[in-house]
Amino acid sequence: MDVHGPLSDEGVVRLLTHTGERVEHPVYSRYADELDNATLRLMWREMVIVRAFDREATSLQRQGELGLWVASLGQEAAQVGSGHALRAGDWVFPSYREHAVAYLRAVDLGNLLRIFRGLEHGAWVPDEHNFHLYTLVIGSHTLHATGYAMAMDRDGLVASGDPSRDAGVICYFGDGATSQGDTNEALIFASVNNAPIVFFCQNNQWAISEPATRQSRVPFAQRADGVGMPNVRVDGNDVIGSYAVTREAMDRARSGGGPSFIEAFTYRMGAHTTSDDPTRYRSKADEEYWAERDPIARLEAYLERSGALSPEYREETAEIAKTLAADVRVRTKAAEKPPTHEMFDHVFAEPHATVDADRAWFERFERSFVDSEGRH
C-alpha cells in the first residue's frame, strides 16, 4: 500500500512473510531459531483456539448472553508470539484485548467472559498468573506496569546474577493509547528509572473509528526515541518475528538493560467491539488487503510447507477449540448474577463506616419486603 508513517510497514522486522516464507534477519534470526517445529505448531494451535473462543464470544454477545465483546481477531500472532517470549516469573499488564496472552498465562477464558456478562470487574487473581486485571481506561495501566517493574528491580529480580531467576514486565496497549498522557509519562518514568519493562504497542491501526494517522505522523516506535529507549517495529502478524523482538527486549529488561518499546504492526480484523460498525469508517478493500495477511494463515502455510502440521494435529486442535468453545458457552449461559450484597464487599480493605452503614441500610430494606406468609 502506498502509505507512510504509522499506516505503513516501513522498517518492520519480518521473519515470516504473508505467504509463509521464512526470511532471515541479521539480529533476530537467532531468536527465531529457538522455535522448533513443535513449538511453532503449538503457537498455531493456540492462535486457532483463541480465534475459536473469540468467535464463540461474539456469538454469545449476539445472542444476548454478553453485554459486549472485544474481539482480538487478527492480533493473535502479536499476542502469541510475544507471550511465548515470557517466562513464568515475568509480569503482564494487559489492556483489554489481550485474550491470547491471557490464554497463555492460563487465565480461564470462560471466567474472563464474566466481565463481559456484567458479573464482575475482575475475573482472575493476578498473582496466580502474573497477569494483571484488564484496564479499560486507555493507557492508565502503563504507569502501573512501570511502577511494578521499578518494584521488581528493587526486589532484586533484575540482573540478580542468576539469569533464570531474573524477571521483567511487559505492558500491552494500542495505537490510541500512545496519545495518552499516562503512556508518555510511563515512558519517561521507565526510562529515567531504567525499569525492566517492555512496552508492547499493538498498532492495529484503528482506535475505534480513528485511523492511526489521528494519533501520530510517525511510526509509533519512534515515540521511544524521545526518551532514549531502544525500539523496534515488527510485523505483528508474524508470530515468529513477534516472538523474536519480544525475546530480545525482555532479555534486556531482565538483565538490567532497561526498558524497550515494540510496535507490532498489525490490524484489527474485526470491529472495535460488538457495539462498533467499521463499515462506517473503513473500506472493504482495506479489510481484504489484511485478510490476505491473516496471522494464522501464514503460519499455517509455513507449517504445511515444512510438513509440521499433520492431519491428526489439525483434527486434535479443532477438537480442543470446539470443546473449549462449547465449555465457554455452557458456563456463560449458566453463570448467574452474584448476590446483590456483594456490591458492598471490598470497597475498602479495612472497615469503613459509610460503606458499613449503606450495607446495613440495604439489608434492612431488603428484609422489609415480607409477603403475607411472613417470607422474605
Place this chain on the structure above:
Amino acid sequence: METLTLAGAINAGLRKAMERDPKVLLMGEDIGSLGGVFRVTDGLYKDFGGDRVMDTPLAESGIIGTAIGMSMRGYRPVCEIQFDGFIFPAFDQITTQLAKMHYRSHGKITLPVVIRVPFAGGIGAVEHHSESPEALFAHTAGLRIVTPATPQDGFLMIQQAIASADPVLFLEPKARYWDKGEVDVDAPFVAEGASAAMSHARIARHGDDVTIVAYGPTVRVALQAAQVCEAEQISAEVIDLRAISPLDIAAVVRSVKKTGRCVVVHEAPTPFGVGAEIAARVSEEAFYVLEAPVVRVGAFHTPYPASKLEHDYLPSVDRVLDAVDRVMIH
C-alpha cells in the same frame, strides 16, 4: 513531649514510619535534597537515600500511577503532590485506578498508597496554590481522606495513614505548617486499627449551646470563634473531624443532640461540599433536637481569588460568629 510545628511533626512521623518499615517510600517532586517546597521531607533524603526518598519526574499522574504499581508489590509509597491545585493531572489515577483496584480485584489487590497534599489557602500564594478539593475526592468510594489540625495529629495521623491498608488522601493545611504544639513523639505506635483510629472526630473544645464542626485549617478559626462566643455567654463546642472519609457523623450527631445547633466551617466552597453532607446527615439523624437550621460557612462559588482578596473569601472568625448568631436567634 516535644514542641514541633505541624510540618516538623509530619516530618517526624514520616521518619518513624520509614524506620519502622523498609517498604515505606517517599515519592514526589523536589522532596529529595530540597526537602520539599514546604520542607516537610527535610533531612529524609540525607538519612534514607534516593531509593527511599525519590525525586520523580514532574508528572503527577505518573507519580500516582507508578506508586500504584509499586504498592502492588507490597511497597507503601507516600506520594507528595506539591500543591492542591496540581493534583488534577492525577485525578484519574486516584479516583479511577487507586480507589477502585481493591474492589475490582475482589480484595486480592490492596494499595496502601498515601497521597500527601499541602492544601487550602491563607498564605498569600499565587493561583492554583490554595485550593480545597476534598469534596471532589470524598465523592469517590475507596479513598480515605484525612486532615490533621494540630502537630500531635500530624505526627500520629501520617503514621496511621501509612499503616492503613487503604489508599489515603492526607490533606495538610499548609497555612498551619508553622503552628507549634506539643507532640508525644515517643508514644508507642499501634498499627492495628490505624484506619479507624485516624477517623475518629475529636472534641477540640467542649460546649453546650452550639456545635461548630471544622477540620484541617478551619479548626483554629472555629476555636478562635468559640473563644469570642464565650465572652458573649455562648458556649460553643468545636469538633475537629480529622476524617472526611469516613465522616464520623456519630460524633457530630452526639454533639448536636446536646447543643441543638450546628455550624459547619470549611475553606472549600459551600455548594455540594462537606458541610452540605453534614447538614443533610444532621437533619436526618437529629431533626427533632435541632433548634435552628444547620448553617454552613465556607468559600463562595467562585474560583479561588487573587491572594489579596483571600481573607474575604475564606471563612473568617467574623463569618463563623455571624453563623453562630444566625443559629442562636432561634
